[in-house]
Amino acid sequence: MSEISHYSELWTHRTPKSRLLRWTGWVALVALFIWCWQLMTANTIWYFVTDAPRQAADIGSRMFPPSLAYIPELMVPLWDTINIATLGTVGGVVMAVPVAFLAARNTTPSATFLRPVALFIIVASRSINALIWALLLVAIIGPGLLAGIVAIALRSIGFIGKLLYEAIEEIDHRQVEAVSAIGASGAQILSFGIVPQITPAFWSISIFRWDINIRESTILGLVGAGGIGLKLQASLNTLAWSQVTTILILILGTVIVSEWVSSKVRRAII
Incomplete structure (x- = not known):
């Protein structure tokens, strides 16, 4: 018991x-x-x-059929949107690479001062949405494509910098030691011991960020930062719902194509 x-x-x-x-x-x-x-x-x-529900049904009935005659007017704004995403990604990559090397423990010149500064830049960039960056930049440098490009670039620093510095910290140190053992200089260690190991990750991260920036750049026009978002804002203000449908379909198609392109490129690189 x-x-x-x-x-x-x-x-x-x-x-x-x-x-x-x-x-x-x-x-x-x-x-x-x-x-x-x-x-x-x-x-x-x-x-x-x-x-x-009644309001949604009413607006939905006004959104169809889409205004296909409106498509020619959207080609230039759509091209501007793609340029905003592309140039913003390039700018973000250029600024994020040195920040990533300063943030990585095995490449930073100063773990007590420069690394915390680099990590702060990464966190600050990731904490502020691209739309907020665009809103601030439109107030500072005025409306237009430049504000959108800079907003995308500033937003991209944190994403690219974080993933890249983690890739730098995960490299095989035996390759770095082998290059150092033959008397290589610091630049040669960087060029032959570190860069070759992180190159696939660098391209994958950059292309993935470009794909994300295509999505984010479509709405920057809502705050005056250029692109197809300006047309979307104008159509919403005038209650031109059939034009809104056309713009949304065009944005969806652009995102699908960018997703396909980025997937193919990443697969080819990796």
């Missing part, structure tokens, strides 16, 4: 204390959810919420 009671105590799923703590945690989580929900919906006009 004692063995049976010992066996049941041994295989108890949870102790009374752990069960109490578990239920207390669940009750606290539910209470937090209810409080957050009340806070977020305090100013909600529920009539608009209940009327949303």
